[in-house]
Amino acid sequence: MGETPETIVDVRLETVAERRPPLPARAVRDVVFGVSDLTVSYGDAAAIRGVSFDVYRNFVTAIIGPSGSGKSTLIRCFNRLNDLIPGARVEGRVLYHGIDLYAPDVDAVEVRKRIGMVFQKPNPFPKSIYDNVAFGPRVLGMTDALDERVERALRQAALWDEVNHRLRASALSLSGGQQQRLCIARAVATEPDVILMDEPASALDPVATTRIEDLMHDLKRDYSIVIVTHNMQQAARVADMTAFLSVDVSPEGHRTGILVEYDETARIFTHPADGRTQDYVTGRFG
């Protein structure tokens, strides 16, 4: 066998995670999302079960875990995008600044106005670069000084210098990495409170990935960010807090995602409390 691969990963993750600046103390953290006993089912099968944790303001919170552990299902609860899937049922509570997102009097459209999202595959609208960024402000009626708003969003997404001379060109003419930054610009144009990112760099090359990660560091000054990633190095580089989901297989063979451990990223990657987390971050996950 020779050198075991997990040692290499282990060392790198630890150094990366430990290089991060210290986090504010628990007492002064502001809770954006309070998740308690959350269960999401598609038809009869539960995709995630009994998930509870808090997401803090101006933090980057990573959700990591193997395929099928319900990472995307979990992040889609924060903007009620699961509503669009027929047969999806949500039990438990997701409090957003103390308000239950799934209360009967809460309008999903109002929720999504405050919580932006970036998807796994870049999905620009088949319109011009300008119209992509302006879509959110337009549907929300923020049309005053729209040009300035679009420019600000494109600058925040570090895309302005590359596209300012061709804002009327089709968004589909951009490269994959540019398209994903355009999607980030589109999400921040409405000045949301939170940005959700569902594996935003999984379809991108390493250079584009680095740019997106750098962007997250800048964006968390103004926004709270929740990111799903299956790339542990990425979680170690960008996240303040990390939630580790795993797959629980019932005796009947049903596979359900459960939250194993939630802690500061440095701890998750250096001194995890749970053996399953340890196995996963060291690459010994079976």
Added chain:
Amino acid sequence: MSAATAVGVRSRARRGTVRAALFRAFLLLSLAVGFVALGALVADVLWKGIPYLDGILLTEAPSADPDGAGARPAILGTIYLMGMVLLMAVPIGVGTAIYLEEYADRERWYNRLLELNIQNLAAVPSIVYGILGLAFLVRGLGLGRVLLAGAMILTLLVLPIVIVASREAIRAVPDSIRHAAYALGATKWQVVSRQVIPAAIAGIATGSILALARAIGETAPLLLVGALTYVAFDPTPLGAFTALPIQIFQWTARPQEDFKLLAAAAIIVLLAILVTMNAFAIWLRDRYQRRF
């Protein structure tokens, strides 16, 4: 060993080449059958009709004298019919398609019934639509044998085509676009009106014009709702009317050879309108696709 393998490869490759050549020949033959048949028909029509394709044909009403007979009422009738079909079939058809694709809950029995109905309607012979038009529009509603009744029955006839084409176009818009719009706080109506329909518009336009192309050649249902074979005045929506296919039908049925040539000239006019419509469909599609 390796040489033998290589020889095998070569002979197999040659066999593949022969097959590919045969297949190519078959494809060319199929193409030729269609082209030659169509070409012969068009050439025949042009040969016979061009001498009669003049100002008289376009501006005069039909007459017992072939040299002074024209198809002006029929040409206008066809143009009015197409305009009215477009105005009725596109909003209803696209609306139905949007409902079925974006709003309808497939679990509901009435939506499944609706869908089944539309599929079956597309297969109903056009003469049956004519009988429906006669019984329901002309007599039942007391509309009479008027242009509007003809336009309404042609609308019913092509509605399934518009619906099916529009549904295909709407279904081709990826869900990632809808999700992106929803995630920005758009309402269902905003998602549909600002993203889905603009993205599907090229397919919807093409389907609608192909539906019109189907309607323009229909004769049987129009005869049943009372299109006249001899109309000497310009049509109005609530008056008696005729249309080009009916005028052609009437002229070819007459014994004099000159009227058969006149019919050929009218076919050229019908073909010209058809080609113009199809060209417009292509232009529309290219225009909307080029923008993005």
